[in-house]
Amino acid sequence: MKNTMNFSDEHIAYLKKLKRKKIIIFTARWVILAVILGLWELLTFYNVMDPFITSSPSRVIRTIGSLYESGELFTHVGITLGETLAGFFIAVVAGYSIAVILWSSETVRAVIEPYIVVLNSLPKIALGPLIIIWIGTDCTAIIFMTVIVAIILCIMNMLAGFLAVDPTKLTLMKAMGANRRMMLKKLVIPASMPSFMNTLKVAVGLAWIGSIMGEYIVSRAGLGYLIVYGGQIFKLDLVMTATFILCVLAGCMYGVVALIEKIVVKQF
Amino acid sequence: MLEFKNVSYSYHTKSGETAAVAGLSFRIERGRFVSVIGPSGCGKSTILSLAAGLLKPSSGEIIKGDGEFGYMLQRDALFEWRTVEQNIFLPLEIKKRNTAEMRARAVELAKKYGLGDFLKKSPSQLSGGMRQRAALIRTLAAGPEILLLDEPFSALDYQTRLEVCDDVQSIIKSEKKTALLVTHDISEAIALSDKVVVLSPRPSHVVAEHTLNFGSSPKSRRNDSRFAETFEVLRKELGI
Incomplete structure (x- = not known):
């Protein structure tokens, strides 16, 4: 605070304005959430909306409580989270490696390109029956689904990042006598770090799509299973609860990646 | 020492062949600062790539003395x-x-x-x-031993540019390095070099060579009356 002593009045006013704006944004975010939840609860409480169809915040909390008591909560959350994380890591690692291979040879890139384009446009859910028959009905199938949903984008994003490296810097490396390997290690990988972080963020969303889609097709447990099961027996409380937990988990995972990005990108 | 002997180089693209350099010959003695100037798009950067061995000449010969090359780029x-x-x-x-x-x-x-x-x-x-x-x-x-400078000052604003190019020249001189600078800036070439090589439009070859020995530093050279004369001569040779 002692710094303010050296600032002009104008600058102090400016800082105050910045701070006020930050507070307004923060407050507005929570107010919107509170209004939505409050309205939802009130409208269902006075039966304007049928809680049987729309559920309600209090019912969601009660459902979480009963899932917790029966010990099912952590089983379902754990299974879905495990599948999503496994699929996410496999997709990112494999996608990155494939992008490196594609970067290193223009010919390979040209050969593979149409396959990537088609796989990217293909709705992965179309592969559902095949996955069940080929891989089975356990969580491997769901992880596989997660991987194929996320990997194509990981490949395309990383490759774009690698190819966007400043050609002047590549020329410089070449003039110094660097081989492809050195260029990759000393230039392309560090220079594409911001792209990598972006890829991670997008992959988080895709991994959740993949795992829940996988659970829709084939599963005996998990949040996606709860949603499908809740829908079939018309227990919308269960559907809303699972959706709510998904929102929280996806938000947290994104938050972790964003935090890592903040730490890593500082150096780039 | 670096010598280009009747060097030609062509770029190949799908739509055809472009002769960038044709019958280019010039020589740089050890410890000299030589500038190559030419109209834009005359294949100046190609000359540096050829010198550094990043490109192989289509015909002709590039003779290199001992020592390695160092590259300095536009940015x-x-x-x-x-x-x-x-x-x-x-x-x-x-x-x-x-x-x-x-x-x-x-x-x-x-x-x-x-x-x-x-x-x-x-x-x-x-x-x-x-x-x-x-x-x-x-x-x-x-x-x-030899520094190849590819318009290293062109991305700087004018004031910084004057400062930096004098700076770079004095460092290169005091380290006793040989330098080959390509530029489209006539005054930069005059201020910095022991020798200026003027190129024709593409496919480029040498139009004229000038050995400059007035003034002891870029600054004193800019203030010399012969600076303007040389500028005029080079300008005419470039056909601007």
Whole structure:
């Protein structure tokens, strides 16, 4: 605070304005959430909306409580989270490696390109029956689904990042006598770090799509299973609860990646 | 020493063949600062790539003396994720000469030319002029004999440009390096060089060579009356 002593009045006013704006944004975010939840609860409480169809915040909390008591909560959350994380890591690692291979040879890139384009446009859910028959009905199938949903984008994003490296810097490396390997290690990988972080963020969303889609097709447990099961027996409380937990988990995972990005990108 | 003997080079694209250089001959003696000027798009950068061995001539011969080449480009191309010091060590790492001795030499060089306080800083904290100076020290770190300068000042604003090009020239001279500068800027070429080689439009060959020996520094040369005369001569030869 002692710094303010050296600032002009104008600058102090400016800082105050910045701070006020930050507070307004923060407050507005929570107010919107509170209004939505409050309205939802009130409208269902006075039966304007049928809680049987729309559920309600209090019912969601009660459902979480009963899932917790029966010990099912952590089983379902754990299974879905495990599948999503496994699929996410496999997709990112494999996608990155494939992008490196594609970067290193223009010919390979040209050969593979149409396959990537088609796989990217293909709705992965179309592969559902095949996955069940080929891989089975356990969580491997769901992880596989997660991987194929996320990997194509990981490949395309990383490759774009690698190819966007400043050609002047590549020329410089070449003039110094660097081989492809050195260029990759000393230039392309560090220079594409911001792209990598972006890829991670997008992959988080895709991994959740993949795992829940996988659970829709084939599963005996998990949040996606709860949603499908809740829908079939018309227990919308269960559907809303699972959706709510998904929102929280996806938000947290994104938050972790964003935090890592903040730490890593500082150096780039 | 570097000599181009009747060198030709053509680019091949799908739509055809472009002769960039045709029958180019000139010679640089050791320790000399030579500028090559020519109309834009006349294949100046190609000449540097040929000298550095990044391109092979279609015909003709390039004779090189002992010693390595160091390349300096239009933009400084400093790596933002490395400190200035780590940037300067980059050629040592690539040429597998990353010994304590070589590193100490590079740091010594940086200190000698006023980068001592910036070694641990990120390139983004340096001014445009200082960045170009860091790029020069990086080029010098591996101990090259011949420096190839590809319009290294063209991305700087005018004031910084005058300052930096005098700066770079004096560092190169005091390190006793040979330099080949390509530029489209006539006054830059006159101010810096021992010899100016004038090229024709593409496919380029040598139109004229001028040995300049007035003035002891770029500054004194700019103030000399012969500066304007030389400028006129070169301007006519370039056909502007």
